[in-house]
Amino acid sequence: MIVTDINKDIIGTDREVHAEGGQWTSRRMLLKSDGMGFAFNETIIKAGTKTHIHYQNHLEAVYCVAGNGKIEDLKTGITHDIYDGVMYALNNHDEHYLYGGTEDMRLICVFNPPLTGREHHDENGVYPLIED
Template sequence: MIVRDIKDIIGTEREVEGPGWTSRRMLLKKDGMGFSFHETIIPAGAELHLWYKYHLEAVYCVAGNGSIEDLATGETHQIYDGVMYALNNNDRHILRGGTEDMRLICSFNPPVTGREVHDKDGAYLPDDS
């Protein structure tokens, strides 16, 4: 059994920051679950151009607000507490923070190893190990 407290992750190597986001990685590839599990904070007003070419992601908002724009369709969806979205087609998208910081609970398949940051396309590179 794995039990982790977010307070024990903040300020450690499992907390990774990039421009416009902070990811607290609660489960990683080495935990052997077949997916990774993160708490991600998107500050109010942030704008992230993302394309997870090598990963599928499901995201559940538990606080704050923002929006996600599907770049294939041009559709924009509002995100707020209680809304889930899944990038089931490696969707190119723009994630925008709203008037409050968003607190998102995210799952990635395949799992990340822990130190990934977005490349020039907004993707995490695949783990080749």
């Protein structure tokens, strides 16, 4: 059984990752090394920010539990509001912009394949697929 306290076990450790530009903080609660077959993160998107993301190697489901923002599908140009209770899934490796709204947005994220914890977005918004 895995029991994790985000305040005691994640924040301030190497499992808390920050965007270079300060747009987000990812708190990686379950990683590949935990053996669950998926990764589970809490991500805070800062208000008023814009992040380009294109997970070519991962599928992601995201559930908003606080705050607000928007997601823009770059293929279709369609923008969706995100707020407490909204889930979106990047089931087609959808390239998108994620916008922080008027307040920080708190997201619960699941990745498949699981993250190792060492991933950072590259210049194209992609997380590399790390096998080890």
